[in-house]
Amino acid sequence: NTLWTPELFQLRKLQRNDQLPVAGKDVTLFPGAQKIIDRLRSKEGVKLGIASRTNSGAWARDLIDQFGLMDVFEYVEIFPGDKQAHFRNLKEKSEIPFNE
Template identity: 30%
Template sequence: MPRKHSKTAFSSADPTTTITLPAEEIPTPKTFTDGLPLPKLFVFDLDYTLWPFWVDTHPTPPLKKSTDGGLTVKDAHGGRHGFYNEVAGVLTAIKSRGFQLGAASRTCTPDLARQMLTYLSIPWEGTAQPAVELFDYLEMYPGSKTTHFQRIQKRSGVPYEEMLFFDDESRNRNVEELGVTMQLVRDGVTRAEVDKGVESWRKRNGRT
């Protein structure tokens, strides 16, 4: 099934490459400032959730750092790969408020996914922090995501009911059997999707 790409492109030479905007350009999710409860742990899928590609299919290794401050990563053919537009704003809003952050991916190339997270940066208040440094938990390997969450729960000690998960594939709703709340996203994670996810989490757990 074809995937849509974000409208903001890195250059006219590569119109399908998206980049994240600086964190301060993305408004904080409304649910983060309304005084109601929030999950303790936010978990994100990678492919078509944080970035618009399959990391085990589209980039051709070896990967190289770009000269744009980490907004994109170059692959062996010169293709450039970046985050969706609002990723920096979403991730920094979570971390700056003291919440924990995790990634749960079925990728067949976990080393490549980690390298992508290491080379891509999060622009925030004039700095460019490697994205990988924002994550408290990285679970990246094939298989049911219930396994990913069982490992995250064991390492974090956070109850499943305090976790909110963002993913683009409906089959991964099986994590809700554990008590996790999942928000299905389309065309990448955004501030609006985070608000929808938080509202679903509150409703499911009676935290409104």
């Protein structure tokens, strides 16, 4: 729950009905999330990435797109597993060491 609420696993009813969650209706950005993203984007040389270990990757990508954020993130790691794998992939793709 770092970008929006509720977490996607909490929307199982939609999944059972084969529906996609709707941004702003079923899922809302946390207050300030857009403001922080905009502030980071305005800084020269800052590249943004997003990581999620959800089993609902298609939902997550769709919501990111619905919120108008897909073009914001240069690096997207959304798949089941652990955060260590996500961050290793982000490090490799971005060529940015962990200490930066």
